Amino acid sequence: MDKETLEKIGRFSRRELKEEELYTFPVILCDNEIDRDCERFSDEALEELAQLYVGKTGIIDHDPSAANQSARIYDVTLETDSEKLTSYGTPYKRLKADAYMVRTAGNKDLIAEIDAGIKKEVSVSCSSTRKICSICGADVFGSSCEHQKGAEYDGKVCCHILDGITNAYEWSFVAVPAQINAGVTKKYSPKKEEKKMENEFKPITTQAELDAAVKSAVDAAVAETEARFEGWISPEEHQKQLDELTAQKQESELKALRIKAAIAAGLPVELAEKLSGADEEAVKKDAEHLSQIISKSSKATPKFSAAEGITTDDPIKAAQLEMLAEMKK
Numbered sequence: 001m002d003k004e005t006l007e008k009i010g011r012f013s014r015r016e017l018k019e020e021e022l023y024t025f026p027v028i029l030c031d032n033e034i035d036r037d038c039e040r041f042s043d044e045a046l047e048e049l050a051q052l053y054v055g056k057t058g059i060i061d062h063d064p065s066a067a068n069q070s071a072r073i074y075d076v077t078l079e080t081d082s083e084k085l086t087s088y089g090t091p092y093k094r095l096k097a098d099a100y101m102v103r104t105a106g107n108k109d110l111i112a113e114i115d116a117g118i119k120k121e122v123s124v125s126c127s128s129t130r131k132i133c134s135i136c137g138a139d140v141f142g143s144s145c146e147h148q149k150g151a152e153y154d155g156k157v158c159c160h161i162l163d164g165i166t167n168a169y170e171w172s173f174v175a176v177p178a179q180i181n182a183g184v185t186k187k188y189s190p191k192k193e194e195k196k197m198e199n200e201f202k203p204i205t206t207q208a209e210l211d212a213a214v215k216s217a218v219d220a221a222v223a224e225t226e227a228r229f230e231g232w233i234s235p236e237e238h239q240k241q242l243d244e245l246t247a248q249k250q251e252s253e254l255k256a257l258r259i260k261a262a263i264a265a266g267l268p269v270e271l272a273e274k275l276s277g278a279d280e281e282a283v284k285k286d287a288e289h290l291s292q293i294i295s296k297s298s299k300a301t302p303k304f305s306a307a308e309g310i311t312t313d314d315p316i317k318a319a320q321l322e323m324l325a326e327m328k329k
């Protein structure tokens with residue numbers, strides 16, 4: 001590794017990295033050939049991407065979680081192969097990036113896969129403001145033209161030319177590439193996502209930073225879950241509270257029934273709580289029964305006062321005494 005390379009990498013790391021800590025590898029990001037989606041980058045777009053991709057982190061399968069960030073681009077070159085022409089007849093151009101990784105126990109397998117040529121397809125994620133129809137030159141973003149992508153018009157295949165690149169977000173190792181020559185696929189993010197994506201990407205250059213990022217993500221997830229279930233109770237406790245509420249409700253309903261029945265039977269309201277019965281019918285019956293006893297006993301109060309040694313003209317007490325006497329039978 002030459003001094004220049006170390007210097008370039010040094011611009012992105014907080015501390016000076018030693019050669020033996022580093023693993024570097026080339027990556028073809030994209031080219032100007034028409035891809036499987038019948039789209040291609042304009043030459044200007046490739047130049048813009050060459051600027052924007054310096055310093056961008058590489059991840060696996062476009063998953064922007066911190067734990068996935070594994071490599072970073074420290075240099076990008078726009079290569080022109082004048083011997084080779086694109087399918088539409090212009091010199092073939094491609095973006096070659098140089099990326100580095102800090103060797104860790106965690107990326108040993110990835111490095112082995114890159115060395116073995118297993119991990120070689122990458123995909124880029126960027127946003128463009130224009131999509132130009134290659135047949136009529138109309139910007140199909142926001143408007144449309146009569147031409148269909150992939151269809152032929154006078155011997156020319158219609159494709160959409162991506163132009164006006166505003167941002168490059170990341171690049172990613174992917175399983176299936178969409179671009180044919182470079183083995184590269186691409187993904188476009190609408191402009192409104194830009195801010196969100198930018199916020200999510202924090203460069204990670206050391207294992208300690210990676211560990212911290214993973215830990216903070218885990219901590220945040222745990223805190224979020226705890227907050228969501230704060231004040232929640234166990235299913236058993238929930239059932240208990242539900243049972244209590246149900247019992248309270250039933251008791252209130254019975255109380256109302258007793259008062260209603262007492263009034264209907266011409267009993268004093270204070271007597272309502274003496275009424276028994278589990279449903280309206282039973283309570284009503286009990287109220288009528290008690291009412292009969294009271295009307296009888298109010299005429300025969302002396303009998304009880306004589307028998308039990310209690311003198312009363314209180315109909316409630318009299319009724320209770322009558323009930324007692326009945327129970328004794």
Ligand SMILES: [Zn+2]
Nearest residue numbers: 133136145147
């Ligand atoms: Zn068109």
